[in-house]
Amino acid sequence: MLKMKEEALKIKEEIIKIRRLIHANPELGFEEWQTSKLVSAYLNSLGLEVQEGIAKTGVVGFLEGNNRNKVLAIRADMDALPIQEQNKFEYKSKNKGKMHACGHDAHTAMVLGVAKLLSKFKAELEGSVKFIFQPNEEQSKIPGGADTMIEEGVLENPRVEAILGIHVNPQIEVGSVGIKEGSIMAATDKFKIIVKGEGGHGAAPHETIDAIIIAADIVQNLQAIVSRRISPVEPVVLTIGKVCGGESYNVIADEIQIEGTVRTVNPEIREQIPMLMEQTIDGVTDIFGGDYRFDYQFGHSVLNNNRELTNLVTEVSKIIIGEEKSIILKNPLMAGEDFASYTKEVPGFFLHLGVKNSERKIYPWHHSKFNLDEEALPIGTAILAQSAIEYFKNV
Ligand SMILES: [Zn+2]
Ligand SMILES: [Zn+2]
Known part of the structure; x- marks a missing residue:
């Protein structure tokens, strides 16, 4: 498992580069045309089966492992918010009044990283992985991205058995993750x-x-x-x-x-x-x-983390970053998340990835100065990738 951590560190710069590129070019819900082009080009370059235009701008990449009909999904959201960015760094938003202030740029970059790592270790995959890149999590338009993707059949053909998702969390120190069984988002x-x-x-x-x-x-x-x-x-x-x-x-x-x-x-x-x-x-x-x-x-419904998947990711996290950094959260967050729509259909798990850096000020989600410590990106990538491999060993 530590091998996966090393592999993720090897592609760290690439993940950061992708994240910054998406950060500089934010697009609102159902308008993620450039982002989805970038995503499908990357998935194609890895040799995955790629489907575009699901829920307008959604993309799905299918990585066939040793069994085509045992499928785990990993989901990232791609949309930005209607906020004028106040950050000054060189990769700040080029699109007036639009900003990645919730970290969906990081989610997309990490899940692309997971696709790259799992493509490399395809021989160890006792099932197949569907990478779901969805539009409009922030619900600027109803119905939202997840519901539309589900309606358009993203959990079918082949049928998805379980799903993993991730969200950056500026309340948790970088290097750690937050894990909770049961209700995690309101x-x-x-x-x-x-x-x-x-x-x-x-x-x-x-x-x-x-x-x-x-x-x-x-x-x-x-x-x-x-x-x-x-x-x-x-x-x-x-x-x-x-x-x-x-x-x-x-x-x-x-x-x-x-x-x-x-x-x-x-x-x-x-x-x-x-x-x-x-x-x-x-x-x-x-x-x-x-x-x-x-x-x-x-x-959105309440987002419930499935017990078995929680245990599985917890074990992976303990090995990759250590037990003391795999923080068990006591309470759910009262924010919502449309990942809940998938977990109404299939068992799911949603990981909170620490991106706070106490040495510099990190602003909350949806703030015009929101930013994150990018050291977290290979950690999220490694945990998701290894969890996928372990998932098929356990079912
Ligand atoms: Zn948000
Ligand atoms: Zn979000």
């Missing part, structure tokens, strides 16, 4: 509330229905769902990220829009939330004689 839903009142003169509130007052009470009382109606040991986040409405300082507003997101880990709690929210919205609006429209949209 279910992410979004909602919109339109509060309807009746406008009028600011000096005569008794002749109006003030939508701002109703909205303010709704904002306050929605927080009480988390603190008073859900068990304190169940993780739930209810965030309101946008409130807008009103026309002028001396006019009572007749309509306010409220938008937010709900994050949960327990599917039963998730089911209850829209009903609890509507009770609050309905009750508060009723007090003031107003009206409302409430729209709740279920997004």
